[in-house]
Amino acid sequence: MTPEAIVETEELTKRYAGGTLAVDRVSFQVRAGEIFGFLGPNGAGKTTTIMMLTTLIRPTSGRAVVCGYDVVAAPHRVRQQLGYVSQDVAVDDNLTGWENLYLQGRLYHVPPAVLKERIADVLATVELEEHAHRPVATYSGGMRKRLDIAAGLIHRPRLLFLDEPTLGLDIQTRSRIWEYIRRLRDEHGLTVFLTTHYMEEADRLCDRVAIIDRGRIVALDTPAALKRSLGGDLITIRLAGTTAAPDLAAGMAALPLVESVRPGADGTFQLVVREGERATPVLLDYLSSRGIRVDSVALKRPTLDDVFLRYTGRQLREEEGAAAYHRMMRAVRRVRR
Amino acid sequence: MRGPERACGKACGGVPRGYGEGKAAVSGSTLLGDTWWICWRELKRLWGQKIRIFMTLVQPIIWLALMGNMFQRIAAIPGFPAPSYLDYMAPGIVTMVTLFGGIFGGLGIVWDRRFGYLQKLLAAPISRTAVVTGKMLAIAVQTAFQALVVFALALAMGVHFAAGAAGVPVLLLLAVLLSQVFAGISLCLGAVLTSHEALMAVVNFLTMPLMFTSNAMMPLDMMPAWLAKLAVLNPLSYAINPMRTLFLNGWDWAALARGLVVLASCGLLMTAAASSLFRRSIA
Numbered sequence: 001m002t003p004e005a006i007v008e009t010e011e012l013t014k015r016y017a018g019g020t021l022a023v024d025r026v027s028f029q030v031r032a033g034e035i036f037g038f039l040g041p042n043g044a045g046k047t048t049t050i051m052m053l054t055t056l057i058r059p060t061s062g063r064a065v066v067c068g069y070d071v072v073a074a075p076h077r078v079r080q081q082l083g084y085v086s087q088d089v090a091v092d093d094n095l096t097g098w099e100n101l102y103l104q105g106r107l108y109h110v111p112p113a114v115l116k117e118r119i120a121d122v123l124a125t126v127e128l129e130e131h132a133h134r135p136v137a138t139y140s141g142g143m144r145k146r147l148d149i150a151a152g153l154i155h156r157p158r159l160l161f162l163d164e165p166t167l168g169l170d171i172q173t174r175s176r177i178w179e180y181i182r183r184l185r186d187e188h189g190l191t192v193f194l195t196t197h198y199m200e201e202a203d204r205l206c207d208r209v210a211i212i213d214r215g216r217i218v219a220l221d222t223p224a225a226l227k228r229s230l231g232g233d234l235i236t237i238r239l240a241g242t243t244a245a246p247d248l249a250a251g252m253a254a255l256p257l258v259e260s261v262r263p264g265a266d267g268t269f270q271l272v273v274r275e276g277e278r279a280t281p282v283l284l285d286y287l288s289s290r291g292i293r294v295d296s297v298a299l300k301r302p303t304l305d306d307v308f309l310r311y312t313g314r315q316l317r318e319e320e321g322a323a324a325y326h327r328m329m330r331a332v333r334r335v336r337r
Numbered sequence: 338m339r340g341p342e343r344a345c346g347k348a349c350g351g352v353p354r355g356y357g358e359g360k361a362a363v364s365g366s367t368l369l370g371d372t373w374w375i376c377w378r379e380l381k382r383l384w385g386q387k388i389r390i391f392m393t394l395v396q397p398i399i400w401l402a403l404m405g406n407m408f409q410r411i412a413a414i415p416g417f418p419a420p421s422y423l424d425y426m427a428p429g430i431v432t433m434v435t436l437f438g439g440i441f442g443g444l445g446i447v448w449d450r451r452f453g454y455l456q457k458l459l460a461a462p463i464s465r466t467a468v469v470t471g472k473m474l475a476i477a478v479q480t481a482f483q484a485l486v487v488f489a490l491a492l493a494m495g496v497h498f499a500a501g502a503a504g505v506p507v508l509l510l511l512a513v514l515l516s517q518v519f520a521g522i523s524l525c526l527g528a529v530l531t532s533h534e535a536l537m538a539v540v541n542f543l544t545m546p547l548m549f550t551s552n553a554m555m556p557l558d559m560m561p562a563w564l565a566k567l568a569v570l571n572p573l574s575y576a577i578n579p580m581r582t583l584f585l586n587g588w589d590w591a592a593l594a595r596g597l598v599v600l601a602s603c604g605l606l607m608t609a610a611a612s613s614l615f616r617r618s619i620a
Binding site for chain 2: 051054056076080082084086088092094099104106107109156188190
């Protein structure tokens, strides 16, 4: 373990009883004081990894050391060190916000002498002081999530796990939660391990991002480095008419500034280019010289979504997660009736 | 890599303002303390749902008033062991509310699992057993309260209590021990069955036969022989018999001792079974 690693896994693997290989020989380190993100679509193995690191399920093989303790050999020690906020928004509706935090503090054995002060402290962090004594049943979705995060902080962990912290929340609430997370790291040196399938969240919040797909880490670096690794800007071009000459891709690839060409569906091509502003006219000139009519052309800076596409051959589908969330909330509403 | 017991110490980086105090900030985990706080949550929840409290009070009133009156004339059958059916029925109602309180009391664990609250509890450095014993303690408190209400109601309706004031805590103890048996059964089912529908079906299937194969409503020697044999195996009978002696005859030490020993053993057994099944269900 390198000196500053707070989480370290070696070939960590989880195969569920049904045979599904959820996490497949994953090795990575989280450094103390960083915001580290797992980015991937639903079912990629993000939650399973978090559950192994928080001692909720046992790895099938491999090992994980969290805050200096092995998750299998010393789970109790690990639990004392970390805060865990699941994607389920697990707060008790029948208690008030304050009572939820009080109970959480008691379960984490926070000394009674400091507990009330701690509750006030975490309530202030997530700006819920005014609503502390209302039953959680009256809270909005965003308030619940903020309370849940506050509960994860009550024992002042050195490491906080956030599983999809902004799942299904509106954009204002989302940026507020990002703000809390950043402040906790900056002011308290808290290490944050989060999972997300929101590309933007990983990009704007995380110091380093691991892209996970089908149980494997396919790339791990800072968001900037990951985007740089694509080699430049992206041009998506659509030709008028769907039949392109067979040598067209090779012809475009031979142009100056063009790094690579990937044909897509319906006469589209994806090009990675250096200096996109200059490469675009070069490309258009070439196509018109061959008498090919262009329907549309788009130039953009690479995003983590493109990184994901590059490493997995598929796109991160955000609506997938949102749909799952809305299904869940409908189920919740049904049973609350 | 470090061994599991090596502390993180400075290696984890400087963490100002008290975050990451880790172990130093928390006192040790104790089964009793954790049990109490799990129980505290259950009682708070109950207190927050006044309709539940209201129903647990109304239900025994209906049982007592309705069944006591409906079957009044049974007491006229020669050989019936009590002066009135209500006298006979009162301990039966105490065990009945205990049965329902206990067997439905553990169902909440299925919701906790479904909503992720259980995960949150399990991520905390608490004793795993406390999740089970905490819920059982809450059921014990609730049962003692309910039994006391039924008892007071019965007295108000003219039921005679032969054992006197000292018998009341013994009556409550019997009820609490019985509630632990059913709470244990309910938590065992909750650990094994993760669907609420399946659980409700099983619990509903259990309650009525448990009632009618005991002597809660009818003396053993007035039952068909096969039913009387079943009643001997029913934990309810081991609460009803000593309770009934407290109501009708006063202090029958042999019946009390047998009831307390059988119920306490069953209760402990079910606690152990529920804890073990629960641990297995989260492994």
